[in-house]
Amino acid sequence: MGLTSNKVLVLAILCAVLLFVGTVWLWPRLARRTWRAVTGRVGLLLGTQVVLFACVGLAANQAFGFYASWADLFGQENTPGLVMDGSTRGGAGGPLRVIDTQQVRLGDGDRPDVSGQIQEVGIVGRTTHIGTPAYVYLPPEYFQPRYQTRTFPAAVVLTGYPGTAQALISKLRYPYTAQELARTGRMQPMILVMLRPTVAPPRDTECVDIPGGPQAESFFAKDLPDAVLAHYRVGRKPGSWGIVGDSTGGYCALKLAMHHPEVYAAGAGLSAYYKAPTDPTTGDLFHKDSNLRNRADLLWSIKHRPAPNTSLLVTSSKVGEGNYRSTLRFINAVKATNRTRIASIILDSGGHNFNTWRREIPAALQWMSGLLGDR
Incomplete structure (x- = not known):
């Protein structure tokens, strides 16, 4: 049973109930001062607490999509998972392969031309050799005969860290x-x-090209768009692509739009931060290279580098978000440029969570839609 399976959560809850009942039932028999009785009481209390914490953790993971599997939870998810022949462009041997499909089921039927389609895909970067799973939402119009020669704008949508791509569908409901x-x-x-x-x-x-390590920024700036363009009818002209994300994904979205305006005409960061952290999950991202570190600092970058010709959207909340003050500083810094455009969504209250982002996503998508198209 997988980490996100409802059966696992139900089993954990059942174990918690049984341990609670067992504790109430056995407590009178363990009321003595012998070492066995004391050990029994400690064991029952400890077991009940552990299972209760497990229930809370499983429920939180179900709600917020932190980890996709047991291997992901215990840090054992360390392989790309897909190896594909990158010698040909497009088709089954290309950088993108469709693994499965599902309907959005918002329309009146199950046909793609009515309800749209979500395709589970595997992508391997031609230049970075990074492999990753993804989901591609195709709107109903993509399958309708009258649009068969039309290209569509595209938006890359990123989760936070660690996050799961499935949560963008089931929790944040981007396709719907x-x-x-x-x-x-x-x-x-x-x-x-x-x-x-x-x-x-x-x-x-943190979407950084790590010296001697994964070239994550290059993957998102070059390999990912190339793979999608080789497989789908996406606009090729400047202005056809945008990028949006929450938390870590929001930082990545803003950075990629700023560093690669020739690719991403718009970048939206929901509850984003503006400087790559350094902690046990990131390791040494910059190898003591101050130029790389400064480049990844968005506030430093907007003040000291030529302003990029792109549009940015940032979000925060006056109460409940830790990035409120840094977001205001970033907005003011961008406004001081003559080239980069900035918009914002500032809620009166809201936390760093799915509920807040669901409130911001409709407006963010509308904003991005108004900016994208073949130009």
Whole structure:
């Protein structure tokens, strides 16, 4: 049974209930001062507490999608998982392969031209050799005959760290939101490429080209768009691509839009931070190279490097978000440039969680839709 399986959560809850009942039932018999009785009481209390914590942890993981599997949880998820022949462009041997499909089931039927389609794919970077799973949402219009020669704008959608790509569908509901907004005329039909920024698990690369390590930034700036362009009808002209993410994914989205405006015409960071952290999950990202460290510091970059020709959106909350003050500083720094455009969503209150991001995603997608298209 997988980590995110409902059966695992139900089993943990059942164990907690049985231990609680067992504790109440056996406590009178363990009321003595012998070492066996004391050991029994300690064992029952400890076992009950451990199982209760497990229930809370499993429920939290179900709600917020921190880890996708047991291997992911225990730091054993360390292989790309897919090896494909990269010698040909497109097709089954290309950098992108469709593994499975599912319907969005928002429309009136199960046909892709009515309800759209989500494709589970595997992607291998031609230049970085990074392999990662992803999900691609194709809107209903993609399958309709009258749009068969049309190209569509695309948005890369990133989770936080560690996060799961599936949570972008089941928890944050990006495909459902995009389809409803398009159906009601509030945004244009768009292709969504959904994945997590953790392309070299379990390491948190922060979308950085690590010296002697994974070239995560190059993967998102070059290999990922190339793989999608080789397989889907996505616009090729500048202005066809955007990128959005939450938390770590938000930092990556802003950084990629700033560093690669020729690729990403818009970048939205939901509850983003503006400087790559250094901790046990990241390791040494910059190998003491101050130029690389400064480049990854978005506030330093916007003040000291030429302003990129791109559009940025940042979000925060006056109460409940730790990035509120840094977000205001970033907004002011961007406003001081004459080239980079900045917009914001500032809630009165909201935490660093899925519920807050669900409140921001519709407006963020509408904002991005208004900026993307073949230009």
